[in-house]
Amino acid sequence: xxxxxxxxxxxxxxxxxxxxxxxxxxxxxxxxxxxxxxxxxxxxxxxxxxxxxxxxxxxxxxxxxxxxxxxxxxxxxxxxxxxxxxxxxxxxxxxxxxxxxxxxxxxxxxxxxxxxxxxxxxxxxxxxxxxxxxxxxxxxxxxxxxxxxxxxxxxxxxxxxxxxxxx
Numbered sequence: 001x002x003x004x005x006x007x008x009x010x011x012x013x014x015x016x017x018x019x020x021x022x023x024x025x026x027x028x029x030x031x032x033x034x035x036x037x038x039x040x041x042x043x044x045x046x047x048x049x050x051x052x053x054x055x056x057x058x059x060x061x062x063x064x065x066x067x068x069x070x071x072x073x074x075x076x077x078x079x080x081x082x083x084x085x086x087x088x089x090x091x092x093x094x095x096x097x098x099x100x101x102x103x104x105x106x107x108x109x110x111x112x113x114x115x116x117x118x119x120x121x122x123x124x125x126x127x128x129x130x131x132x133x134x135x136x137x138x139x140x141x142x143x144x145x146x147x148x149x150x151x152x153x154x155x156x157x158x159x160x161x162x163x164x165x166x167x
Contacts, residue, residue, distance in 0.1 A: 008128045054081030062120040091116040091140045124162040139165040
């Protein structure tokens with residue numbers, strides 16, 4: 001794929017320095033990162049790193065995060081889910097918000113509800129877009145990005161973020 005050529009240019013050199021950790025950023029109370037829960041991260045590594053949910057064997061309803069009980073109200077099967085990967089699925093932006101109060105190196109922080117092709121819905125951070133550029137119904141793809149840095153413990157957390165489909 002043409003990931004580098006489709007990248008978004010940063011608006012300023014200060015943002016580049018902040019993203020690289022060269023320029024210190026005052027995060028305030030909203031930007032403090034709590035202790036990383038390593039045992040939970042290890043147990044849920046497939047769910048977190050592969051964006052793997054579950055799909056009901058009885059009614060074929062996908063869900064993320066995976067659960068023991070099918071979320072389809074007409075089914076409700078228990079323990080009949082199998083692994084289902086969402087990371088390679090495209091989606092449609094169902095709704096979104098731009099939050100100017102949440103901490104972000106590139107404010108505002110943007111969150112969106114993504115409807116995946118084939119079923120499934122979840123809220124993700126949205127990246128690589130300008131404020132005001134999103135539209136409900138636009139195509140979305142997933143990208144694996146750094147979510148936080150726990151500098152005290154030397155731990156970096158990664159997770160999937162949504163982004164508008166690259167042209």
